[in-house]
Amino acid sequence: xxxxxxxxxxxxxxxxxxxxxxxQAGRYLPEYQAVRADAGSFLDxxxxxxxxxxxxxxxxxxxxxDCAILFSDILVIPxxxxxxxxxxxxxxPLLEPMSLDRVGALKRDNVLDHLAPVxxxxxxxREELARGKALIGFCGAPxxxxxxxxxGKGTPDQRPARVAALADPQGFQALIDVLVEASxxxxxxxxxxxxxAVQIFDSWAGVLDDDLFARWAMAPVRALVAxxxxxxxxxxxxxxxxxxxxxxxxxxxxxxxxxxxxxxxMPLSLARKQxxxxxxxxxxxxxxxxGGEALARGVDAILADMAGHPHVFNLGHGIQPDTPxxxxxxxxxxxxxxxxx
Amino acid sequence: xxxxxxxxxxxxxxxxxxxxxxxQAGRYLPEYQAVRADAGSFLDxxxxxxxxxxxxxxxxxxxxxDCAILFSDILVIPxxxxxxxxxxxxxxPLLEPMSLDRVGALKRDNVLDHLAPVxxxxxxxREELARGKALIGFCGAPxxxxxxxxxGKGTPDQRPARVAALADPQGFQALIDVLVEASxxxxxxxxxxxxxAVQIFDSWAGVLDDDLFARWAMAPVRALVAxxxxxxxxxxxxxxxxxxxxxxxxxxxxxxxxxxxxxxxMPLSLARKQxxxxxxxxxxxxxxxxGGEALARGVDAILADMAGHPHVFNLGHGIQPDTPxxxxxxxxxxxxxxxxx
Numbered sequence: 309x310x311x312x313x314x315x316x317x318x319x320x321x322x323x324x325x326x327x328x329x330x331x332q333a334g335r336y337l338p339e340y341q342a343v344r345a346d347a348g349s350f351l352d353x354x355x356x357x358x359x360x361x362x363x364x365x366x367x368x369x370x371x372x373x374d375c376a377i378l379f380s381d382i383l384v385i386p387x388x389x390x391x392x393x394x395x396x397x398x399x400x401p402l403l404e405p406m407s408l409d410r411v412g413a414l415k416r417d418n419v420l421d422h423l424a425p426v427x428x429x430x431x432x433x434r435e436e437l438a439r440g441k442a443l444i445g446f447c448g449a450p451x452x453x454x455x456x457x458x459x460g461k462g463t464p465d466q467r468p469a470r471v472a473a474l475a476d477p478q479g480f481q482a483l484i485d486v487l488v489e490a491s492x493x494x495x496x497x498x499x500x501x502x503x504x505a506v507q508i509f510d511s512w513a514g515v516l517d518d519d520l521f522a523r524w525a526m527a528p529v530r531a532l533v534a535x536x537x538x539x540x541x542x543x544x545x546x547x548x549x550x551x552x553x554x555x556x557x558x559x560x561x562x563x564x565x566x567x568x569x570x571x572x573x574m575p576l577s578l579a580r581k582q583x584x585x586x587x588x589x590x591x592x593x594x595x596x597x598x599g600g601e602a603l604a605r606g607v608d609a610i611l612a613d614m615a616g617h618p619h620v621f622n623l624g625h626g627i628q629p630d631t632p633x634x635x636x637x638x639x640x641x642x643x644x645x646x647x648x649x
Numbered sequence: 650x651x652x653x654x655x656x657x658x659x660x661x662x663x664x665x666x667x668x669x670x671x672x673q674a675g676r677y678l679p680e681y682q683a684v685r686a687d688a689g690s691f692l693d694x695x696x697x698x699x700x701x702x703x704x705x706x707x708x709x710x711x712x713x714x715d716c717a718i719l720f721s722d723i724l725v726i727p728x729x730x731x732x733x734x735x736x737x738x739x740x741x742p743l744l745e746p747m748s749l750d751r752v753g754a755l756k757r758d759n760v761l762d763h764l765a766p767v768x769x770x771x772x773x774x775r776e777e778l779a780r781g782k783a784l785i786g787f788c789g790a791p792x793x794x795x796x797x798x799x800x801g802k803g804t805p806d807q808r809p810a811r812v813a814a815l816a817d818p819q820g821f822q823a824l825i826d827v828l829v830e831a832s833x834x835x836x837x838x839x840x841x842x843x844x845x846a847v848q849i850f851d852s853w854a855g856v857l858d859d860d861l862f863a864r865w866a867m868a869p870v871r872a873l874v875a876x877x878x879x880x881x882x883x884x885x886x887x888x889x890x891x892x893x894x895x896x897x898x899x900x901x902x903x904x905x906x907x908x909x910x911x912x913x914x915m916p917l918s919l920a921r922k923q924x925x926x927x928x929x930x931x932x933x934x935x936x937x938x939x940g941g942e943a944l945a946r947g948v949d950a951i952l953a954d955m956a957g958h959p960h961v962f963n964l965g966h967g968i969q970p971d972t973p974x975x976x977x978x979x980x981x982x983x984x985x986x987x988x989x990x
Contacts (some may be wrong), residue, residue: 464805471938475943515914516914517913517933517936518916518950519946519947520933551914552914554894555919577859578896590858592861594808594812597812606858
């Protein structure tokens with residue numbers, strides 16, 4: 309049976325909608341913590357197929373999620389290109405900041421070899437995952453990955469990359485071109501290894517003005533989607549451009565993606581007026597931390613807003629580490645029971 | 650002659666549009682630094698009418714801005730309510746975080762006395778400022794001020810206040826009620842002292858989901874605007890709800906404000922389709938740091954997008970401290986010359 313996620317991405321309305329949660333495999337789960345404790349660094353875990361497959365499957369087993377999402381990180385791409393990434397406890401990712409004159413030194417030929425363990429993870433997950441459930445692969449959008457490569461970390465508004473893009477458009481284009489190519493190869497290899505759909509995370513597209521958004525967020529995503537579709541015509545692609553809900557009509561019409569993740573600050577009642585395509589989201593992760601009435605009210609509002617529109621239930625941002633797993637179970641019951649209310 | 654800002658807020662289209670810049674009085678100006686060096690703490694400067702009036706007028710003198718904006722800070726309200734605020738060099742504001750059970754202990758009767766120096770600043774500025782130029786007063790929106798009172802500082806997404814609002818709506822309402830009342834008194838006193846218009850800064854409205862936005866951002870702003878208008882029927886009010894462009898149609902129709910500030914991430918071409926009212930913005934402050942072609946291109950795009958719509962030229966966020974003053978002069982020339990291009 310075709311997984312419900314793919315049917316929704318084809319345009320079908322399913323009630324109750326399929327559910328998965330961004331960062332559903334992660335620190336809030338004790339069984340994840342147990343694997344993580346023995347796994348070395350965070351990237352060691354991403355590159356260990358047995359362990360990465362195990363943590364990918366954990367939330368599906370515990371909560372009967374409709375989809376698994378590959379356990380990995382958007383910054384494996386710079387890591388594969390020869391800009392090493394590390395994760396310190398309690399901080400975000402750290403890289404040696406790269407200036408644009410170093411783009412030529414990136415190791416473009418090494419990407420798929422470096423990421424071979426990820427594709428092995430996909431194969432192992434796909435073997436264990438029920439056929440009716442979708443496995444989602446992913447990558448970061450070129451703009452978002454570039455912001456980390458240039459700043460070396462997350463910053464409040466990714467100013468270093470914005471300045472670089474404004475000050476040296478040619479140099480920035482060279483970096484974006486490398487990222488489009490590497491990301492396309494990476495997504496195609498994930499699809500060939502067995503993922504059913506892919507999501508492109510443009511977590512930092514929302515800090516750009518109109519001109520920069522068109523040039524550095526949307527044009528590269530459009531190129532990436534076109535390259536993936538050129539090699540995998542059946543690919544199902546979700547784009548999550550955080551903080552860009554006001555522009556949804558534009559990029560839904562031009563990006564080439566099949567579905568669109570919406571962050572929790574954009575009303576779905578407004579989003580659905582902008583496109584007939586599938587929408588995914590958008591519960592505030594804080595409601596999942598609080599549980600109870602705050603959670604129930606948030607879930608119900610989303611289901612009401614999206615009735616009759618192709619919809620994948622999700623958070624509007626990743627699960628926070630201090631989320632009680634019981635609240636995720638409460639969310640699943642609330643969504644699943646909605647079909648019979 | 651009625652200042653151009655007020656004519657635009659009345660709905661008139663003026664070309665070239667009036668210009669002012671958020672944080673135009675501030676650290677990027679050497680003449681500000683000179684006053685600041687002798688002024689004690691940042692709040693000492695806000696509460697010294699002679700010095701505050703001087704720095705308010707500096708950018709108008711240097712750049713011939715169409716408006717002056719009162720030099721102050723949105724957090725004088727908690728300071729006046731008995732929750733002291735301090736500013737450490739290189740950090741944002743710091744307060745002792747307040748729990749919701751302490752709302753009853755706020756000193757509600759002391760606000761206007763505590764803020765008397767601000768009204769004296771207004772009188773002094775209005776005396777020196779040319780009649781054709783508008784003096785803008787301001788306050789923070791109740792939600793935004795509450796986020797600082799609860800967290801004690803700025804955080805990436807003001808999670809502490811969002812959690813408090815979800816977990817204890819009654820306690821949070823009590824805090825919001827105090828802030829609506831104090832802010833209304835504060836704006837009315839500014840207007841009575843001589844400001845021509847006021848701006849309400851809802852800098853953190855953009856982190857809220859649909860339900861919380863309606864309840865904690867828009868309802869208090871609507872109450873605040875109604876209170877101010879009830880006592881000053883001619884008041885001209887601008888609302889700057891950062892990160893909320895997608896919802897502009899809703900709050901333009903219901904907030905009661907006359908004009909709306911738009912941040913740099915929301916295309917003005919989309920904003921103007923949502924309301925006939927005056928719009929203010931929205932140049933990316935980074936373009937002002939870079940100057941040259943990046944600045945010229947940004948200015949021209951905004952002027953083109955807003956042709957024929959009531960428009961106040963501004964940044965989409967405050968001036969950054971490392972902005973070269975010469976670039977502000979370049980901006981002024983570019984906007985003013987647009988009338989003759």
